Amino acid sequence: MTGKLLSLAIWLPILAGLVVLATGGDKRANVARWLSLIGALAGFLVTIPLYTGFDMLNGGMQFVELKPWIESYNINYHLGVDGISMWFVLLNSFTTLMVVLAGWQVIEQRVGQYMAAFLIMSGLINGAFIAQDAILFYCFFEAMLIPMYLIIGIWGGPNRVYASIKFFLYTLLGSLLTLVAFIYLYYQADGSFAIADFARLPLGMTAQTLILVAFFFAFAVKVPMWPVHTWLPDAHVEAPTGGSMVLAAITLKLGAYGFLRFALPIVPDACRQYAWVFVLLSLIAVVYIGLVALVQTDMKKLVAYSSISHMGFVTLGFFMFAGGTQMNSFAVEGALIQMISHGFVSAAMFFCIGVMYDRVHSRKIADYGGVANKMPIFASFLMLFAMANSGLPGTSGFVGEFSVILGAVQVNFWYAVAGATTLIFGAAYTLWMYKRVIFGDVANEHVAELTDVNKREFLVLAVLAVTVLGMGLYPKLFTDVMHVSVNDLIWHVSQSKLH
Template sequence: MGFLSLSIWMPIVFGVLLLVVGKDENAGFVRAVALLGALCSFVVTLPLYINFEIGSAAMQFVEKAPWIGRFNIYYHLGVDGISMWFVLLTSFITVIVVLAGWEVITERVNQYMGAFLILSGLMIGVFSALDGMLFYVFFEATLIPMYLIIGVWGGPNKIYAAFKFFLYTLLGSLLTLVALIYLYIQARGSFDIATWHALPLTMQEQTLLFFAFFTAFAVKVPMWPVHTWLPDVHVEAPTGGSAVLAAIMLKLGAYGFLRFSMPIAPDASREWAWFIIALSLVAVVYVGLVAMVQQDMKKLVAYSSVAHMGFVTLGFFIFNELGISGGLVQMIAHGFVSAAMFLSIGVLYDRVHSRQIASYGGVVNTMPKFAAFALLFSMANCGLPGTAGFVGEWMVILGAVKYNFWIGFAAASALIFGAAYTLWMFKRVYLGAVANDDVKGLTDIGAREFTIMLLLALATLGMGLYPKVFTDVMDASVMQLLQQVSASKLQ
């Protein structure tokens, strides 16, 4: 068993263990085991970076064993420069989420912690799978723990939100299953993704495959106009659920474009790039405007996520190195920043039990340490230079200008909306005089919450000040992907 298998199965084993032996009567023990499981799972992902061969586009840490022999399905794992960082991001955010739910979750603690640990392993499986059917199994299995997290520990309309999340994402994936089976037949009985990358396909085949994959991945990102499930889910989900959903689950769709749509259907990807670019710009501009009128902090940040992920898909489909690398960097940065934004809202909600911006005002007077962290994360959400939020968006805008000046100009102008809605929310929630008795009675963050905020702040600043650590790993794989997309498959 290699590091990738450990990264996948260690959190799942800990999660199942908690479901079996944990009870609310021994909640302290359950939390300790959950934290131990999350930390061990994070530690076993570190060798993936330490031993990663920079400059190689080949799959590394490869594991392959027969799984379902009759259909030639393999348990086949590996990571390259595109996927490696998402494995680390997943295990890191899981530690944060376990800490965030430490005191907040008081009922069914073992099931809550277990669901997050199992979800962590399944998401790492998505980023590591090199067999098409294995990818699909992991991709769909992530729905189950997240559905339960929303439906059991969510807000008043949690059942509605959970069903909407499940149906949107499941229905979107059904056409993808058809595409995978078609590729299996074309590859003469192989689910190997690398084999699919080399298949000669007609333009009609590529177009049909492209849109079959698009239905699943666009919903997962989510792209406009299939984004409407996201705000409802974020509002109802518990804080940890929102953090994981925004930080990692949205990345599964964007990752799918890179691993399936672009290399398997390169001619169709170039042919329909204008369509993806148009939807991305609508997400960046229109959804940014929608975010400006939100009164619920979670809804505002949810719409903000749609706008930021618009930069990701824009970067991918302009087909240059700056764009694709910028999209990948933006995915990682959004993982840190969106998790921080949702967890910050959770800190306030745990105390006041309201997400309405109007319920706050002058929080800086009673929670100065927390307000300092919130300011940093708000600035990162705006794309301030020196923070993680700047690097990816800057690279995508540079790549977009290189591709077409007006597309780059439209994307850059949308940054104004991001600054407007984020800073306006910060001003109304944190600045000014104390607005009411609820704010007057607030207590500043303790050691646990301070640790969570500090870890996310260090990640946000570290990536913003020295992104080379991230880009060096992905450069070779990005160049190989560009070569695959630029080569025609038409026969």
């Protein structure tokens, strides 16, 4: 069985999704719900052995599966995880479980299709994290746009059509250029699409630069980095709660993962040369988008901008080259921790907004006030997640940001200063929103009618709270596993590929 674990992680959720889809219309909505819960749970359970059976001393790919898929083009069904990608497979399967629970009662129309879309997407996202063949990766990377497009478009808010098409086209733009880059690399690598072969390939500076531009379009749009971030607030605001959770927790990570798996190892010299561009864009995201978040009147938009700002920290960490050559291990590991932490925290934040939205049907901060009077349990949970979002020590949000800042100090003091403003802005926009929504007197009759979280919502919030706290208090659990892989990557990137 262990030999097929990765295949299971991909195909089990997809299969479950197809079964759920086959339950038909809303007459059997409860069957669809329970089937999806079983499917999501099974999907999560099969990924756990990836952690328990993981060899921490091995920086290479583990649980490898390699079968020929398209022989005439030498495209293989090549799967594997290392200490970096393993976490995202777990995170994704976990988030899917949360999403199924989050949409349990809220989604009343086309329940089967809703759940099926998330399950299928979960499998496809796992595939993208696991694939070791560029075309296989591309297939998963693109195919996941289809369920996301439908999720935003069918179950989204009033402006869903615009948001869904914008989301699709933005992401497609980048990936198509990457496809051309992959084909170019295929010929350079003497007819191989294996990512590992791309990483070994010597490349001239011009080629590296052009390939980096292609990768930049694909992955920067996904992250999203300033200035190609404008699809994200639209998509987040219009998406249903589950859609926002997956988008923030997982698909954004895929962009950052793309930089780590493709851009840095394949074109290290270009990355070094243009690291300042990435640092600059990341700092703009951290500072400027942080300020933009401050003035939002819509809670979902606020969290969406805060996601962009936090992801800026991730890219900042990746492109922190000490002395212009060596990646900084503090910064890289910090960025990875930040990715995982943001996965939990942003999913939790969006879920909390969803909880309020389901009751009041408004996302405007001005429509709330004094929620704590009516929903004390909910208010305490939201307090924890708001603190994590602003990077309070003891929560998962602190660990990543602190490491990245630590790394930045070693590289350039002013990078660190600019990056550290996130601790101020993050606290400002999150806590200010918290204050306006939760504290004070009961603002209007809608808030007066609020009821506290039910068992299902409590379960989701509790699980997320435990993870956020656990990760903040004992991050070693996460860093130990990625340590060897990160060091291998850093060593690889430090080698020049120029002739």
